[in-house]
Amino acid sequence: MKNFLKVIIFSLLVLSAYTLFPNTLPQQKSEPPPLEEKVGALTMEQFVAIGADIYSGARGGFGGCVLCHDPKLGRAPRLENMPTVAEGRLKDARYKGKATNVEEYLRESMLEPAAFVVAGFGVPGSNDTQSPMLVISKYLKPWEINAAIAYLQTKDGGEATVTPPTGQEDTGGAAAGGAAAPPAPAKTPQEAFQKYGCGACHKHEKGGIAGAIAPDLTHVGSIAGKRKPGLNAGDYIRESILVPTAFVVPGQPPIMPPGFGDKMTASEIEMVVKFLADSK
Numbered sequence: 001m002k003n004f005l006k007v008i009i010f011s012l013l014v015l016s017a018y019t020l021f022p023n024t025l026p027q028q029k030s031e032p033p034p035l036e037e038k039v040g041a042l043t044m045e046q047f048v049a050i051g052a053d054i055y056s057g058a059r060g061g062f063g064g065c066v067l068c069h070d071p072k073l074g075r076a077p078r079l080e081n082m083p084t085v086a087e088g089r090l091k092d093a094r095y096k097g098k099a100t101n102v103e104e105y106l107r108e109s110m111l112e113p114a115a116f117v118v119a120g121f122g123v124p125g126s127n128d129t130q131s132p133m134l135v136i137s138k139y140l141k142p143w144e145i146n147a148a149i150a151y152l153q154t155k156d157g158g159e160a161t162v163t164p165p166t167g168q169e170d171t172g173g174a175a176a177g178g179a180a181a182p183p184a185p186a187k188t189p190q191e192a193f194q195k196y197g198c199g200a201c202h203k204h205e206k207g208g209i210a211g212a213i214a215p216d217l218t219h220v221g222s223i224a225g226k227r228k229p230g231l232n233a234g235d236y237i238r239e240s241i242l243v244p245t246a247f248v249v250p251g252q253p254p255i256m257p258p259g260f261g262d263k264m265t266a267s268e269i270e271m272v273v274k275f276l277a278d279s280k
């Protein structure tokens, strides 16, 4: 009975929230959990579990490392026995990054993927000089990146060298290792593609992006109006960004990350929608 009451009260709260704020934009967005600004002290076990959630896509709002690193997809290297693999990368003649140990290599792989592009996995045509990896820092805070490192270090039996948050640090800000203040809104569609990592997956010639694992958006304006009955090109494109699963392009994997509606400003969304709708 008590639980039943709780459910009723919760539903009423949710309903009243929608009644009070009916016009919160965008209305049909999906709901990745908001990242909390502060995190308390975590045990190593909890920390590694958070890393595992980031890996699987249960946390982070971008679909997870498995988006690309799922061994079945063959789009990105298997992330197995990473301590040993990383040691090897650091000794590779092509390595030109700054890392000196496994932890630093893993962090660098996420923050500056182009420092070392695993042979055969670069952006097509770049001769393995550009990485198609997602700009992870747009989705994860520094301590969450550390959680992913702890997971990668330990999942096949190694030791973690990163330390879990103690609850003292300001995990929302720069103190935890360099998260910058929120960047200014993008002024051009090109800037927006860059800022939100659309180019990790999509290509758009004038947009200056060259991803190759999702539909080429160069001429998306000519087909977008035909994808879904009743939606014009702009509305379809807006929906694709806000609720990627609302329509999955046939033959494509449903891997477009949810949550752009929360991260992008309304003006960035409208600018990108217009640019893509005009891309004929």
Ligand code: HEC
Pocket (backbone or CB within 6 Å): 054, 055, 064, 065, 066, 067, 068, 069, 075, 076, 077, 078, 079, 085, 086, 089, 106, 109, 110, 113, 114, 116, 117, 118, 121, 122, 131, 132, 133, 134, 136, 148, 200, 201
């Ligand atoms: C959009 C696809 C994509 C996503 C999402 C992605 N990666 Fe990657 N990642 C790649 C590709 C492709 C490479 C290989 C090219 C390179 O070395 O940069 C790579 C390389 C790596 C490497 C180096 C591997 C090695 O063998 O040296 C690590 C470590 C890594 N990713 C970790 C992660 C983690 C952790 C996440 C999730 C937090 C993640 N990646 C999410 C595509 C992705």
Ligand code: HEC
Pocket (backbone or CB within 6 Å): 067, 134, 193, 196, 197, 198, 199, 200, 201, 202, 213, 214, 215, 217, 220, 224, 227, 237, 240, 241, 244, 245, 247, 248, 249, 252, 253, 254, 255, 256, 257, 260, 272, 276
């Ligand atoms: C991790 C890869 C990935 C990222 C990052 C990504 N997308 Fe996508 N996107 C996809 C895939 C795969 C599809 C096709 C499947 C689907 O319809 O969901 C898609 C579909 C679309 C479509 C519909 C295309 C069509 O032909 O109908 C649009 C528009 C789009 N994305 C825009 C964007 C924009 C804008 C961004 C950045 C804000 C972005 N995407 C980021 C993977 C991605």
